[in-house]
Amino acid sequence: MCGIVGFTGLKPAAPVLLQGLERLEYRGYDSAGIAVFKNHKISVKKSEGRLKTLCDLIDNGNGMDSTAGIGHTRWATHGKPSDVNAHPHKSQNGKFAVVHNGIIENYAALKNMLIEHGYTFVSETDTEVVAHLLQFNDDGDMLSTISKTIRQLEGSYALGILNAELPGDVYAVRCASPLLVGVADEGNMIASDIPAILPLTRKILYLNDNEIVRLTAKKVEIFDLDLNPLFREITTITWDISAAEKGGYEHFMIKEIMEQPKALSDTIAPRIKDGDIQLDGVSFDKETLQKFKRIHIVACGSAYHVGVVGKYVIEELTRIPVIAEIASEFRYNNPIVDEQTLVIIISQSGETADTLAALKEARKRGATTLSIVNVVGSSIANASEHVLYTWAGPEISVATTKAYSTQLAMIYLIGLKFAKELGTIDSAAFSEMLDAIKALPEKAQTALQTAPEIETLAQRYAYLEHAYFIGRNLDYAVALEASLKLKEVSYIHSEAYAAGELKHGTISLIEDGTFVVALSCCKQLQMKTMSNIVEVKSRGAEVLLIACENEPFIENHLKDVDHAITVPSTHPLFMPSIEVIPMQLLGYYIAKARNCDIDKPKNLAKSVTVE
Numbered sequence: 001m002c003g004i005v006g007f008t009g010l011k012p013a014a015p016v017l018l019q020g021l022e023r024l025e026y027r028g029y030d031s032a033g034i035a036v037f038k039n040h041k042i043s044v045k046k047s048e049g050r051l052k053t054l055c056d057l058i059d060n061g062n063g064m065d066s067t068a069g070i071g072h073t074r075w076a077t078h079g080k081p082s083d084v085n086a087h088p089h090k091s092q093n094g095k096f097a098v099v100h101n102g103i104i105e106n107y108a109a110l111k112n113m114l115i116e117h118g119y120t121f122v123s124e125t126d127t128e129v130v131a132h133l134l135q136f137n138d139d140g141d142m143l144s145t146i147s148k149t150i151r152q153l154e155g156s157y158a159l160g161i162l163n164a165e166l167p168g169d170v171y172a173v174r175c176a177s178p179l180l181v182g183v184a185d186e187g188n189m190i191a192s193d194i195p196a197i198l199p200l201t202r203k204i205l206y207l208n209d210n211e212i213v214r215l216t217a218k219k220v221e222i223f224d225l226d227l228n229p230l231f232r233e234i235t236t237i238t239w240d241i242s243a244a245e246k247g248g249y250e251h252f253m254i255k256e257i258m259e260q261p262k263a264l265s266d267t268i269a270p271r272i273k274d275g276d277i278q279l280d281g282v283s284f285d286k287e288t289l290q291k292f293k294r295i296h297i298v299a300c301g302s303a304y305h306v307g308v309v310g311k312y313v314i315e316e317l318t319r320i321p322v323i324a325e326i327a328s329e330f331r332y333n334n335p336i337v338d339e340q341t342l343v344i345i346i347s348q349s350g351e352t353a354d355t356l357a358a359l360k361e362a363r364k365r366g367a368t369t370l371s372i373v374n375v376v377g378s379s380i381a382n383a384s385e386h387v388l389y390t391w392a393g394p395e396i397s398v399a400t401t402k403a404y405s406t407q408l409a410m411i412y413l414i415g416l417k418f419a420k421e422l423g424t425i426d427s428a429a430f431s432e433m434l435d436a437i438k439a440l441p442e443k444a445q446t447a448l449q450t451a452p453e454i455e456t457l458a459q460r461y462a463y464l465e466h467a468y469f470i471g472r473n474l475d476y477a478v479a480l481e482a483s484l485k486l487k488e489v490s491y492i493h494s495e496a497y498a499a500g501e502l503k504h505g506t507i508s509l510i511e512d513g514t515f516v517v518a519l520s521c522c523k524q525l526q527m528k529t530m531s532n533i534v535e536v537k538s539r540g541a542e543v544l545l546i547a548c549e550n551e552p553f554i555e556n557h558l559k560d561v562d563h564a565i566t567v568p569s570t571h572p573l574f575m576p577s578i579e580v581i582p583m584q585l586l587g588y589y590i591a592k593a594r595n596c597d598i599d600k601p602k603n604l605a606k607s608v609t610v611e
């Protein structure tokens with residue numbers, strides 16, 4: 001939700017902090033700030049607006065020669081974006097400075113207690129509570145002061161902390177918010193995510209909840225809450241730094257759309273061996289699978305839309321009832337899950353607060369949990385019984401594309417593997433579907449060739465106020481994602497409807513020129529969807545049809561629509577992977593034509609670590 005960094009080393013800290021923050025801006029970008037040591041004090045510079053505003057304000061850190069500091073890029077939760085609410089926040093006596101990602105849930109009670117003890121607050125943030133609390137608990141020993149302070153905090157937090165009396169030291173702690181340590185000869189670093197650390201080093205230490213870390217230029221020490229030292233293995237990050245850079249593309253979103261064939265191949269290929277599917281050691285035998293009376297797929301945002309596809313695909317393949325649920329609803333619904341339930345959790349970041357809470361709730365109730373996660377070592381990965389990683393690589397654009405696609409691929413692999421174990425599919429159909437999954441990267445590559453055509457269409461639709469996406473069955477599941485993609489990056493109001501539902505109300509909104517995107521890749525429902533297309537056309541809608549190429553039925557009906565984009569066909573259950581590609585491109589090119597800030601849409605953040 002916010003991005004935090006910290007550095008201490010043998011060179012000026014400010015440029016390292018600013019470079020790190022630039023790579024974390026996807027996490028929040030409404031204000032930014034840094035704190036460094038200066039003349040036995042802590043100097044804080046912060047500003048509302050993008051990181052660029054801060055960089056201009058402090059001349060990119062030139063002249064700030066301190067070799068240690070912390071930094072923050074914010075997505076406002078408590079208190080509007082403003083200079084004063086921007087982090088870092090200082091304690092009343094100026095001794096401590098704090099940057100924070102997450103939410104201190106009991107901040108109001110702590111704030112009242114501190115006010116009663118004479119503390120005055122200058123910001124509206126929950127974070128300022130932590131700064132004052134450090135002063136309140138200060139016993140002259142920094143580790144014990146931090147330990148006492150975090151024992152009083154409830155909620156989720158990753159904190160970077162400076163103490164004016166310990167120049168050169170950077171302290172950090174995490175609880176249900178991401179935080180990593182980078183280790184290098186030139187110095188040591190903390191950050192919310194790997195891309196911020198990669199310019200300095202590939203050597204990473206993962207931290208667990210409630211661990212305190214002390215960084216000096218030469219040393220990294222980790223302690224538990226009782227201040228016992230802990231040992232941690234160094235992990236070497238293997239992906240290339242260019243994976244977190246634009247590499248000649250104008251935006252991360254289009255780069256990541258174009259990377260989908262490779263991401264799909266990286267996710268699928270290692271799991272297909274000798275004509276079978278191997279799920280990284282996650283294996284459920286027939287008896288275990290038969291025990292599951294129900295499968296719940298729980299996630300947020302686009303990952304939830306993958307869950308909707310999963311409902312159709314896994315039910316069809318295994319005949320086990322599947323329920324796709326939004327994590328923020330599931331967790332408070334008194335969900336009916338027990339030892340006879342499998343809960344599949346889907347999350348790119350592995351940090352989404354509601355999804356993490358849903359996972360914990362499911363475990364508490366005795367369900368078996370299997371998570372599909374992109375970020376290695378993330379909170380959801382750590383808290384799950386079984387984990388399958390999507391190997392999409394770093395996804396920087398706030399609007400997800402390649403992570404969504406690799407999550408779909410994992411759902412197909414899981415569904416097909418379960419069906420084989422259960423015996424709900426014969427071996428000929430299994431092999432045919434396995435071949436279809438193997439061919440997805442190539443088909444996705446062909447679907448990407450629709451880009452120039454869609455860019456031209458986008459010019460025509462760029463200035464619309466509303467858009468409707470319709471489809472049935474799996475086309476409806478993709479319509480949900482297509483609609484979200486368009487609205488989140490272009491700010492056009494858009495909605496997705498199951499095509500058969502239109503006449504139960506929504507059709508009253510259709511008038512001359514209303515833009516309707518009709519997805520019709522489900523062959524067995526083409527005729528039904530076509531009837532709905534004719535219904536909206538006759539009320540004046542302008543229809544863009546998305547369909548499979550070389551389909552006689554579609555070719556006969558091209559006259560009934562205004563535009564048609566066709567994509568290569570694959571097994572009907574896997575069509576979402578192909579038909580979503582023109583939909584991602586449509587969102588991207590319309591947003592580009594509208595001159596939107598595509599990689600950082602207003603009010604959004606990539607990783608939502610608050611409820």
Ligand code: G6P
Pocket residue numbers: 300301302303304346347348349350351352355398399400604605606607608
């Ligand atoms: C945010 C992102 C979405 C994402 C959702 C869930 O809203 O902008 O792209 O689908 O969070 O995130 P997760 O990391 O759990 O997949």
